[in-house]
């Protein structure tokens with residue numbers, strides 16, 4: 833489980849020791865956003881000190897995020913903020929801002945398979961449930977269907 837938000841330091845997201853040591857050399861204003869998004873790139877995953885089966889699952893998460901961005905671009909939907917312009921189905925939030933993305937990464941680092949992940953979001957103060965956003969529906973539902981991980985449910 834991990835909380836949402838990748839614009840500031842988020843202690844629920846696992847990073848290697850020393851990962852933020854370069855903060856004083858960074859000249860942009862999106863430091864954490866850039867650093868957390870780097871964790872989801874194939875280039876970064878390749879360098880990680882984890883076994884190959886975990887890397888394989890992290891690649892799926894990386895691919896799923898890219899799939900959602902591609903679909904959002906096709907739909908002409910964008911997130912624009914502080915010099916960032918990125919395809920997203922939510923105008924006020926990037927694809928990677930959601931807690932589901934980081935919870936998925938944590939679960940995979942702990943041995944879960946991407947294809948078997950399922951999410952239920954609950955407001956911790958009230959206990960009310962929350963549907964997945966349009967970005968997460970693409971990342972965790974439509975991507976899986978496109979990869980053949982999940983059968984399309986047809987109402988009879």
Ligand SMILES: [Zn+2]
Pocket residue numbers: 930931932964965966967968969
């Ligand atoms: Zn979401």
